[in-house]
Amino acid sequence: MSQSCQEIEGKEQGFSIDENNYYHPNAALNGWTIHTCYPLAENLMPMMGKRISNVKPASLNEKKRSAENSEPESHIAKKVRTAPSQNLDSTTGQVQQQRHAQPESRMASPSQQQSRKPDASGQYRIPADTAGRISTIVANSPNNSSQNRRRVLPDQVFPSKDSVSIRNFNTATSSTSMHQANSASVQGNAAKPSRIQRNQEEALIQTVVYDPSLYDNLSKEQKKIHKHVVHMHENIFFTGSAGTGKSVLLRTLINSLQHIHGRDAVAITAPTGIAACNIGGVTIYSALAMGRGDKEPSVYINLIRNNPKMLQKINRLKVLIIDEISMIDARLFDKIDHVLRIVRLNENKSFGGIQLVLCGDFYQLPPIRAHGQDMRYTFQAQCWNRAVDRCMELKTVFRQSDQHFASLLNELRIGQVSSRTERELQGLRRALTITNNIEPTELYPLRKELNRANEERLNILPGESHTFRAVDNGSPYLCKKCIAPETITLKVDAQVMLVKNLTPTLVNGSRGVVVRFATVNGKLFPVVKFLNNTEKVITSESFTFESQGVQQAQRVQIPLILAWALSIHKSQGQTIECLKIDLQSVFDCGQAYVALSRATSMDTLQVLNFSRGNVKAHPKVAEFYRKMASDKCRI
Ligand SMILES: Nc1ncnc2c1ncn2[C@@H]1O[C@H](COP(=O)(O)OP(=O)(O)OP(=O)(O)O)[C@@H](O)[C@H]1O
Numbered sequence: 001m002s003q004s005c006q007e008i009e010g011k012e013q014g015f016s017i018d019e020n021n022y023y024h025p026n027a028a029l030n031g032w033t034i035h036t037c038y039p040l041a042e043n044l045m046p047m048m049g050k051r052i053s054n055v056k057p058a059s060l061n062e063k064k065r066s067a068e069n070s071e072p073e074s075h076i077a078k079k080v081r082t083a084p085s086q087n088l089d090s091t092t093g094q095v096q097q098q099r100h101a102q103p104e105s106r107m108a109s110p111s112q113q114q115s116r117k118p119d120a121s122g123q124y125r126i127p128a129d130t131a132g133r134i135s136t137i138v139a140n141s142p143n144n145s146s147q148n149r150r151r152v153l154p155d156q157v158f159p160s161k162d163s164v165s166i167r168n169f170n171t172a173t174s175s176t177s178m179h180q181a182n183s184a185s186v187q188g189n190a191a192k193p194s195r196i197q198r199n200q201e202e203a204l205i206q207t208v209v210y211d212p213s214l215y216d217n218l219s220k221e222q223k224k225i226h227k228h229v230v231h232m233h234e235n236i237f238f239t240g241s242a243g244t245g246k247s248v249l250l251r252t253l254i255n256s257l258q259h260i261h262g263r264d265a266v267a268i269t270a271p272t273g274i275a276a277c278n279i280g281g282v283t284i285y286s287a288l289a290m291g292r293g294d295k296e297p298s299v300y301i302n303l304i305r306n307n308p309k310m311l312q313k314i315n316r317l318k319v320l321i322i323d324e325i326s327m328i329d330a331r332l333f334d335k336i337d338h339v340l341r342i343v344r345l346n347e348n349k350s351f352g353g354i355q356l357v358l359c360g361d362f363y364q365l366p367p368i369r370a371h372g373q374d375m376r377y378t379f380q381a382q383c384w385n386r387a388v389d390r391c392m393e394l395k396t397v398f399r400q401s402d403q404h405f406a407s408l409l410n411e412l413r414i415g416q417v418s419s420r421t422e423r424e425l426q427g428l429r430r431a432l433t434i435t436n437n438i439e440p441t442e443l444y445p446l447r448k449e450l451n452r453a454n455e456e457r458l459n460i461l462p463g464e465s466h467t468f469r470a471v472d473n474g475s476p477y478l479c480k481k482c483i484a485p486e487t488i489t490l491k492v493d494a495q496v497m498l499v500k501n502l503t504p505t506l507v508n509g510s511r512g513v514v515v516r517f518a519t520v521n522g523k524l525f526p527v528v529k530f531l532n533n534t535e536k537v538i539t540s541e542s543f544t545f546e547s548q549g550v551q552q553a554q555r556v557q558i559p560l561i562l563a564w565a566l567s568i569h570k571s572q573g574q575t576i577e578c579l580k581i582d583l584q585s586v587f588d589c590g591q592a593y594v595a596l597s598r599a600t601s602m603d604t605l606q607v608l609n610f611s612r613g614n615v616k617a618h619p620k621v622a623e624f625y626r627k628m629a630s631d632k633c634r635i
Pocket residue numbers: 217218219222240241242243244245246247248249361398399572573574575597
């Protein structure tokens with residue numbers, strides 16, 4: 001009896017295992033070398049460094065194998081993580097052309113047998129359990145082209161003709177292991193790779209390590225969107241009210257997509273610096289070298305064509321992620337579509353064939369538009385219907401556990417506030433109690449209001465002032481747009497907010513209070529105690545600005561802003577524990593909703609000047625969501 005995993009893994013790939021557990025590679029695979037073995041890999045370890053040609057794996061203990069077969073996925077994953085990496089040192093041969101071999105019994109499981117048949121769309125699926133167990137990398141192209149590589153995630157679907165790179169992504173040590181495999185390859189005996197090949201491999205190694213905990217922590221509805229984006233490669237717009245976990249899902253998608261396609265193939269963008277910073281991206285304008293986005297498409301097309309580096313960068317893109325899509329003007333969206341189709345020489349495909357992942361809530365802040373321009377949401381763009389395959393809506397609110405508060409916020413979202421809700425919100429005028437020496441963050445619609453509020457609070461503090469000046473390089477225009485201020489004056493007890501991710505727990509938006517100043521390398525820096533009780537010396541960080549693929553400006557400054565008061569604009573996308581909002585001068589659609597929905601509970605929310613009159617939702621948005629609901633686009 002001979003079974004081939006060809007059907008599971010891709011058309012031209014595969015090997016057979018006969019009844020004696022001998023591996024018989026297909027002709028196309030003859031000569032490939034196994035480099036890295038992770039899980040279940042006691043049986044594969046002896047194969048490392050050997051070419052696939054009648055290699056006999058170490059025999060498996062049948063009992064153990066059947067026990068493993070019945071183990072849940074998470075157990076398997078644990079094994080993966082603890083696979084002994086020192087064994088990898090023995091690897092020799094070609095780079096990362098590796099083969100996964102599974103025991104016969106596993107391959108014959110009913111779910112996998114099922115998976116050998118293409119689904120309705122003619123694609124093949126690696127079942128979740130198989131993907132979790134797969135341990136090595138496969139490349140079936142003798143050219144060893146990195147384009148032929150893809151990572152397999154649980155339940156991933158892929159076209160049968162694809163070359164599939166299978167790698168255990170469950171291990172945090174995977175990049176190290178790849179590196180080991182790679183360096184081992186340099187010692188290889190057979191076809192020693194050239195420097196160019198090695199560079200290509202190095203580029204591949206830069207790929208992102210998959211973090212399984214991100215996916216595991218998603219809710220069912222979030223996982224469903226993940227599947228449509230990552231495994232079905234659809235152009236998706238996903239939405240949901242504030243606090244439904246859009247950003248959390250987006251971060252997971254970014255991790256998965258970068259892991260699969262490589263870092264450079266995924267553009268992570270947002271319309272504003274702070275929103276981009278929130279997801280570790282750049283503004284859409286800088287990602288696509290579109291300046292302020294106010295010129296004709298032909299200008300950008302020429303600019304990109306005349307910049308080989310930028311052209312290469314854009315041609316390499318496989319996914320374009322745009323967060324806070326509600327703030328992108330329809331005209332800009334159409335312009336991006338036009339430019340990408342032309343520069344990528346793929347005029348017939350929306351966005352030049354790049355997969356779109358759009359995220360946001362159109363009930364929140366409206367598009368950034370030039371003075372006097374009419375409001376046009378992205379869904380009003382000419383290319384919207386053509387470009388977006390599916391709209392999906394998250395329904396479970398995580399930010400507010402109090403259902404009453406969540407439904408009250410929903411009234412604000414759609415701009416239909418009952419008189420009872422109005423009374424309730426007007427009753428939130430009382431002052432809040434101060435915890436941990438951190439006072440409520442105040443939100444204002446206008447920048448001048450918040451600057452005034454911050455300065456007033458700083459002036460009241462008795463201590464000595466310390467001013468930190470940025471060191472700028474390059475374009476002053478870009479430096480001015482930096483999220484970190486040109487100068488910031490601090491005193492002990494000043495309330496501050498981080499504007500850069502420093503550690504997994506101290507991220508952009510983390511708030512704290514300056515507790516003292518400390519000298520580091522002869523310079524004075526503030527020591528901040530954050531809400532989570534972590535104390536950290538905040539030293540200077542570099543903020544860089546890229547345009548057309550090259551760095552245009554750099555600002556070196558401590559990544560802090562005063563945070564007694566913030567603009568509603570800057571607050572979008574944040575969760576704020578203790579909040580004071582003055583709605584007197586709100587002027588735009590969605591502002592009141594965005595401001596109030598930052599709060600986690602009514603107990604930690606103070607609202608001044610609330611009236612039904614200053615809650616606005618745009619009728620076009622309401623119509624769009626009504627249509628979406630009637631099209632049954634939601635989850
Ligand atoms: N699957 C989940 N399980 C538990 N908590 C979650 C989950 N997803 C998100 N959260 C939590 O919900 C809160 C809001 O999440 P997030 O900021 O991603 O929401 P959002 O939809 O992007 O909100 P906004 O539209 O206001 O930017 C965060 O505290 C986050 O940790």
